[in-house]
Amino acid sequence: MxxxxxxxxxxxxxxxxxxxxxxxxxxxxxxxxxQAPETLVIACCDSRSAPEIIFGAGAGELFVLRNVANLIPPYAPDGEFHSTSAALEFAVQALKVKNIVVMGHGRCGGIKAALDHKSPPLSPGDFIGKWMSLLAPSADAVAGNSLMTPGERQTALERISIRYSIANLRTFPCVKILEEKGKLKLFGAWFDISTGELWVMDSQTGDFVRPDLN
Amino acid sequence: MxxxxxxxxxxxxxxxxxxxxxxxxxxxxxxxxxQAPETLVIACCDSRSAPEIIFGAGAGELFVLRNVANLIPPYAPDGEFHSTSAALEFAVQALKVKNIVVMGHGRCGGIKAALDHKSPPLSPGDFIGKWMSLLAPSADAVAGNSLMTPGERQTALERISIRYSIANLRTFPCVKILEEKGKLKLFGAWFDISTGELWVMDSQTGDFVRPDLN
Amino acid sequence: MxxxxxxxxxxxxxxxxxxxxxxxxxxxxxxxxxQAPETLVIACCDSRSAPEIIFGAGAGELFVLRNVANLIPPYAPDGEFHSTSAALEFAVQALKVKNIVVMGHGRCGGIKAALDHKSPPLSPGDFIGKWMSLLAPSADAVAGNSLMTPGERQTALERISIRYSIANLRTFPCVKILEEKGKLKLFGAWFDISTGELWVMDSQTGDFVRPDLN
Amino acid sequence: MxxxxxxxxxxxxxxxxxxxxxxxxxxxxxxxxxQAPETLVIACCDSRSAPEIIFGAGAGELFVLRNVANLIPPYAPDGEFHSTSAALEFAVQALKVKNIVVMGHGRCGGIKAALDHKSPPLSPGDFIGKWMSLLAPSADAVAGNSLMTPGERQTALERISIRYSIANLRTFPCVKILEEKGKLKLFGAWFDISTGELWVMDSQTGDFVRPDLN
Structure with missing residues (x-):
């Protein structure tokens, strides 16, 4: 057996x-x-975007949280079960990571679900629908722009969601304080599955640009 | 910059x-x-137990959910944000994976926190405390067993938690139905960081055994 | 002297x-x-995006119309002076070009003016304001999306404007008829000044993608 | 594809x-x-007279407007779409170019069309006919001169049209004012495709002469 x-x-x-x-x-x-990883990576569950592979990381290097669409919900100390907040708290407070990288990727099924949110739920519990509703205001703003192609809307929301998660990271007091003290840095990245290109977020402008690899 | x-x-x-x-x-x-992965892996965020590395998996093979201590909370269609249930629903209903593997590992910080649950919270939000309280009844039972060494209690709870998550998987109607139809299989595994050994759960007995690799 | x-x-x-x-x-x-050029290129006046240089073209290869933001206004046989329509008519009917390429580019000053259309006019004649008002509905739709960065809005409108010009090309009976007969092909391209990358429009989806140069 | x-x-x-x-x-x-080009070049769409090639210009040097026969219509602040005036306004008011060069060339198809204006229109919209009618009074005067050869009439109208465009440039208040202040200079040039010779306009006499290149 x-x-x-x-x-x-x-x-x-x-x-x-x-x-x-x-x-x-x-x-x-x-x-x-x-373990003493320096970096927490928040990535998607997608089978094509494993952080350890994309970042050529060895054992012990990356503490990795993966959920659908690499989302960080806003800080909510309400006593409910928050798996994402728990992993964040553990990485920042117990492991004292120096970097947090939110890594999204192209052709994300979760982002697609957010844009198509009038589709029927996947199951009666509608867990994906509820989870992706975190992005509902952004998704509505993007979905309504019929001048952009479906592919452009998808990429736009993927990148908006990374900025959204980074903004939410800063609603956690421990993240906010450590970042202000210069002990923690926040990064955004977006991986293009088709070309292998990694686009990184400019922390000043929020734009995604290709890093100089030379 | x-x-x-x-x-x-x-x-x-x-x-x-x-x-x-x-x-x-x-x-x-x-x-x-x-993507069309055949397997959903539920693993820990720990930097030493990346599923793609341990299973030598290529792009597109594994849909990977990672949270602290690889926990699946019980089915709760209550309209709250459930990142774990969302990933499970997406894997089973949208991607129609054939296998679900819950993979725990040795020296898990989350399991240790569950055993030491009288420690002060990591932050005022106490997200880890709340998250690991899913295991509180099991943790209390194990922690009170002074005949086992600390290492044995840790390993015991790591394995109990894998069985607990598998049991919770079956509280999701879609999982239960598909497993009964033979379209979905559930597996448990436990990785020993120190030796590299992988122990797999015997689905009949719940015991963890070393697979025959020849 | x-x-x-x-x-x-x-x-x-x-x-x-x-x-x-x-x-x-x-x-x-x-x-x-x-001259017997096979291709009409409609490009921007911008000093950084000369078609002959970007396409390494020799004398006699490209018939080139350049105006601010490479716009094609819709077909309007109203007896007014239409320099753009005149060049198009000459290329298609007299020179019988086989290809029309609308080439936009990043950081386009005209597109920026369209997005900032509440700025005061450059001169009492407000020629740029009027010219860019061709894009006003698109510009309003994009400018209102505060979730995108200024850079993302700029790129989005640059690409929307290329699709807009291509759609307007098809309002010219001669273009429409020849395209339907397979005697004329329409293309879109977007040049990234900073990286030198050329993105070409997928004629099916309208998305801009990087061509395979191997 | x-x-x-x-x-x-x-x-x-x-x-x-x-x-x-x-x-x-x-x-x-x-x-x-x-971009900060010092020079606006108004040239023809002709595939044999690209300004960047003829002037050996690098990226960022020339802001280039190209229409059929390098024409500048007279100032007409009538609220219509004027692509040529828009480009001129942008170059002078936003980019603050120091020089404007109107460059015509030999064997220009647009000029030929102006001389043959009794030919049938190229399409029902007759956009070329209307556009070249800007030169109708000059074209009629030249076309009626049977003492000149067809080649001489063509060259004559090509040079007349350059002076006409330069005169029209001065009907734009911003051009007129800046030229009078010595902040903007206007130039004319004519390129002989066959020999590669560039003839430049003497600003005093309007004559086209060969520049001293030593």
Missing amino acids: THLPERLLAGYKHFMSGRFLSETQKYRDLARDG | THLPERLLAGYKHFMSGRFLSETQKYRDLARDG | THLPERLLAGYKHFMSGRFLSETQKYRDLARDG | THLPERLLAGYKHFMSGRFLSETQKYRDLARDG
Whole structure:
């Protein structure tokens, strides 16, 4: 009896005989000493935008929160279960990361759902509908612009949502205070699946530009 | 002016000149055709347990939800924002994944927080405290067992929490129905950071065992 | 007494001893046989986006209309002076070009004026205000979107205006008929001054994409 | 699917690997700082008389208006769409150019059309007919002179039209005022496609002479 999909078992074997073998000591150290990542990445669940792959990151480097459309809801200390806020709190307060990167990507299914929000819910619970309704005001503003193509509206909302999440990050007192003290930096990035291009947010203007890689 | 931490830019350059270069067509196809991952992995944010690395997965293979301690809260169609349920709903209903893997790992900071839940909150919002309180009954039962070592209690709760999340998955009607129809399979796994060992859950007994890799 | 700015005279000397010298026969032939360009380019007057330079074009290749913001007003056979329509008519009916390319560019001063149309006119005649008012409905739709950055609004309107001009091209009976017969093709392009990137319009979707140059 | 004529794509590739590569920083600066051309050139759309090529001009040097036969209609603040006046206003009032050069050329199709104005219109809109009718009084005077050869009549009208456009430039109050203040200079030039010779207008006499290039 197999207790894991075949493809995953095969991939794990490959990991053990390759990467793990060459980094055995590093993993051992990381287990003994604990993790100390400098960066929290908030990324989408999308199967085409894994932060560790795009940023060529090794074990212990990135603390990674992934939800649909890489959203940070606004600060709400209401005693409800907030998985996103919990991960943020842990990264900032316990791990004391120095950087937070919100990374969105092209052709995001969550963003598409936000733009098509009059489609029927995916299930009676309508969890995606509710989750993406965080972007509803932005989505309505973009969806109503019939002069832009569907692709342009999608990209526009993807980038607006990154700025929205970064703005929400600053509603968390711990983020706001540490950023003001210069101990924490916030970044935005957008990954183009088709071309592999990474566009990074200019912190002054909010524009997304291609970094100089030379 | 740099718009991204230097280390990430360097890693991205490496990705572009390496992996992306050799898989350009694959990324282009994935962009054009959309993603069609067969597996949803629910993993921890921990910087040492990236599913794509442990499972040697390529672009488009794994839809990955990551929160602290890889928890699935129970089904709660209450109109609140549920990022975890949203990702689950999207994976099952929109992407129609065939497998769901809940992957925990050793030395999990979230599990440790659940066992030490009398520690002061990390911030006034106490988001981690609230989030890990999902495991409070289990954590109390384990924490009170002074016959086990701290390490054994930690591992025990890590595995209990995987079974707890799998049980909660079945509280979602769509998961329950598709599993009963044989269209969806649920798996549990636990990764030992120190040794690289992957332990997989026996679906009959709930025990974690080492898979036969030959 | 100098009858031309010094810089232009110096440039002309350079042209004569270089390019003209090596293409003397070509110019002589073009003078004797007349021009027969295959392509009409409609471009902006901007000093940074000369079509012959960007497309590496030689003498006789491109018939080039340049006005502020590369606009084509709609077909209006009203007996007024229409310099743009005149150039279009000459290219299509007399020269029988096979291609029409509307080429816009980033950081276009005309487009900026359209977005800032509440600024005072440049002169009592307000010619720019009137000319750019062709884009007023589009400009209003874009200018009102405060979720986009000024840079994003500028790029959006630059691309919308290219689609607008292409749509207006089709209001000219001669263009419409020849395009339907497959004798004339319409293209859109957008040049990024900062990076040198040329983005071309997908004729199906209207999206601007980077061409594959390999 | 190709979104641009092959020849243009090939030319653009050549530009990117040649001129743009060696002037990357210049383009970047021009994008960041904006354009500041010193000269407005009013030239013909003709494929054989691109100002940037004839004047060996680099990016950012020439603001270029191109219409059929390089005509400037007289000042007419009537609220209609005047693309030529708009470009002129932008160059003089917003960019504050120091020089305006009206450049005509030999074997101009527009001038030929003006001389043959009894030919049938190119299309029902007769846009060329209307546009070139700006020159009708001059064209009639020249066309009726049977002592000149057709070639002489053509050259004569080409040069008359340059003086006509320069005279019309002075009907624009902003041009007139700035010229009188010595802040703006007006020039005329005529390019002989066959020989590559540039003839420049003597501002005192209106004659076209060959400049001393030594």
